[in-house]
Amino acid sequence: MIDRLLIERYAAETWPVAETREEDGWLLRHTPGVPPRRSNSALPLARGEALSTALSRVEDFYATRGMPIAVQVAPAEEHTALDALLAERGYRRDGALLVRTAPTGTVITGSRPAVPLGVVTVEERPTRRWLDAFIALDGHDNSHEAAERILSRIPGPAAYLSVERDDRVVGMGLVVAAPGCGGVFCMATHPDHGQQGIATGVLHVGARWAAARGADELYLHVMDDNQAACRLYDRVGFRLSHTYHYRIKP
Structure with missing residues (x-):
């Protein structure tokens, strides 16, 4: 671990x-x-x-x-x-x-889609389409600023993953390689396409990409009240490493 x-x-x-x-x-x-x-x-x-x-x-x-x-x-x-x-x-x-971690091989096995998902696109740099999809799916007041000032400048190697249906991005994620491991970020699925295995498929492709770059383990961060995401990550093999929070003083 x-x-x-x-x-x-x-x-x-x-x-x-x-x-x-x-x-x-x-x-x-x-x-x-x-x-x-x-x-x-x-x-x-x-x-x-x-x-x-x-x-x-x-x-x-x-x-x-x-x-x-x-x-x-x-x-x-x-x-x-x-x-x-x-x-x-x-x-x-x-x-x-x-903060949850899992062996990369466990995630590859646990996230293998039961039915064909379709095409998961993998880009090494953030396209305008991917950034716009993040702004739309992330749903926070500062999503635009995060896309332009942060996500467009992530150091590689990185995999910007997306799934399209009817010519629009309905699911996405980001995997960034580090020595011996990979971080999973920006997982999001359009509400109209929930429970269709899209996030699981994104994790599967992202884990395979990370494994090809020498990542034996994966880590991710998830809000502690996001029960749907926690169930997904449990199902594919992620287990609790630690917690964190912020302390803010005006």
């Missing part, structure tokens, strides 16, 4: 930001125009008390940029003392997520 801190390091390297800095055990990230989540938050890269003593410098970094101060408490199980300190200082808890 991949080390929990290493997963978060790989995920951080996957998600491009406009400005980044490592300081006293923290990874400080800033991207103008997007909310205080992964692209605008501080990620602890180490364990121990040193994180707490450097917190004032973390706060200064975001204050001088006119941003709310956000900390990605990841993995949450590794940072209970830090989380308690942030709560004591008035940081509100936000955005609880689960």
Whole structure:
């Protein structure tokens, strides 16, 4: 199983930001125009008390940029003392997520479609069609900014996956290769095409792509209240690695 801190390091390297800095055990990230989540938050890269003593410098970094101060408490199980300190200082808890991992071979076997899915398109770079589909299917207020400022700049190797029906994208995903593993992101299915095996098929093709690039394991992030996605990931072999959430102070 991949080390929990290493997963978060790989995920951080996957998600491009406009400005980044490592300081006293923290990874400080800033991207103008997007909310205080992964692209605008501080990620602890180490364990121990040193994180707490450097917190004032973390706060200064975001204050001088006119941003709310956000900390990605990841993995949450590794940072209970830090989380308690942030709560004591008035940081509100936000955005609880689960991080799941699985052997790539297990996902390939578990996601093999029972019936032909059709064509899953794989592109090595994000096309305009893929980015527009993400904006439409993601459904968040900042989806356009995320597509243009982040997803269009993901470092490769990466697989941008999509399924089309009636000349429109109805399912999609993104797999990014890292040393020995692959991260699964941006999984989405059009509501009119749910329960048709589209997401399972996207995972199957994405896992095969990752395996061909030496990824023995896969990891993904999912909101803890997304029960439908959790059932899908359980079914194809993903198991809980750790959890994380954000602490945000205006």
